Amino acid sequence: MTSTTLEQRPAPVLPYLVTIGLLVGGNFALAKLVVLGGLSPIDLFAWQVLGSGLILTACLVFRRRTDLKILTSRSVATYCAVNGLIGVTFPQILSYYALTEVPAGLFAMLIPLSPLLTFCFSCLAHRKILPLRRLLGILIGLAGVTVATADKVTGADISLVLIAAAFLVPVLLAITNVYRERAMPAGANPLVLAAGTLLSQATVFLPLIVLNSSGVGSVPPLDSTGLPVLVLCAVTALSYVITFELYRRTDGVGFSQVGYFATLAGIAAGTVFFAEPVTPWFAASVILLFVGMAVSDGHLRLRHLLSGRLPAKRRNSATKGELT
Template sequence: MNFKRHLPGLLILGVVWGLTPSVVKLALAAGIPPLGFGFWGAFGSALILSVLCASRRLRVPLDRPHIIQYSAAGLSGFALANFAGYTALQHIPAGFFALLVPLSPILTVLGAAALGMERLTPPRVLGTVLGFAGVALAMAPGAALPDPALLGWALLAALTPVCFAVSNIVAVRLAPRGTDALVLATGALYGGAFFLALFSLLRGEFHIPGQVGWPGEMLIPFQAGITAFAYLLYFRLIAATGSVITSQTGYIVPIAGVLWGAMIFGERMGWLALPAAALVFAGLWLVTAKR
């Protein structure tokens, strides 16, 4: 396998995923409620992937094992993750949120080890410690969080990678054998859209298109499009390079997220953000490096 051949794809995926926090902040600033935006993003991307499944003659099964998998993955990886992340993004910088993303693979390995699915080696233990130390440092004054008063919102945002990790484990434990990954992603997006619709209605945050100006409304199909594109690229990279190399996008997402936040919102990180990011990257490398 030629790693250089797939490097552009890894970079593009990291840049697209790093853009998401900034798109969410733009939508919230336009007046779209967090859970309402999350619903339309999940539902729209599910529709796009459904068309692609149909074009490839892939059926989305609706039997009990698949419904359970869609529901569990959609609830943890989309509904709860978006509830925590999108709500917190009303108050915290997009760049800070991007620094939390590498915690997902770290927590995935930790959770898998607790369930006996992975081996918890000393390097992985050290990597977990370094990753959490980096996030803690990012929350300190002079780092990525501009105001200590935002610590509560930062801790809420930190639940997002926890939800992603749970979703990753659920995807492995509950995925029916022989089902195409694109089909599972489509079903999980529909599951996430269902729970986000429910949550948004219960909290009075459901968004009816047309309630805000067109620049804000256009962010909905844009978010749905980049989400669907990212999932397609992700699965192609998984098939071509494997999960270990694809996980290296975890290094690109925080950098891209910080740069997007700086370009779109003029966010500026404190000097402690650099060592914080270095600790997170070191932890990610120790946890995911193939040995």
């Protein structure tokens, strides 16, 4: 299916990127709170995808029941299953496996490689080199995230297998970014795609709970742990709906930069809720991230960045605003 270029989609994407990043960053803090409460990470994720999928399915029932027929159509069901496997389930399993020995700081530095890999895979998929300003913007954003996470890397004796597993996570996320753009069913409702993706992965993870030795004990208790799980499901549902809405407005390369915002939001959430240390360079990381987005989207060109001047169109509009 043909994808629409960014130039044909004038709607702004930055608010969506920032919103998804904040939601995902908040999810990091909620998930850590639940795991500290005693629920295993893999059980938590199983309930997370199931709960959020059921929330969205309920929304479809109350909104328009014909959407349920679309949800079960062959093209949409296949798209959701493939998208969920390579973009949700496989990265999640690899993350759990890699984090048994790979330092969290090193893993946090590998994940932001996804935008750069997405750019490369998109060039291969389109059989042409995408505008180099987009690559420059991605590299500026990557530099910003690296500044924020570099101090979190600690030395450790890690096997090559685990390092490979950790590196496969951003590779799979990049492949997913390109697949979502290229294979998205025409005119599909983001709510339908989000519900289908989450429910398809719930069918993968739920058997793991049944086979888990914890058995019935893996069900979140209705206490201080149960409430964060419910909130986590609601936030996940919302983030996936916004994700597929964003894919209607930009391509895989544009969407991939949400990982930068999610990483910084996760660091900020850790500082606010768990008093985790943050370096003075964090503010510089945020600035670099927004500069990178402006360069990637064409709102700020390199010559303007180096000269410190506004683009001509913006400079004229700013002057006009001052005169009025």
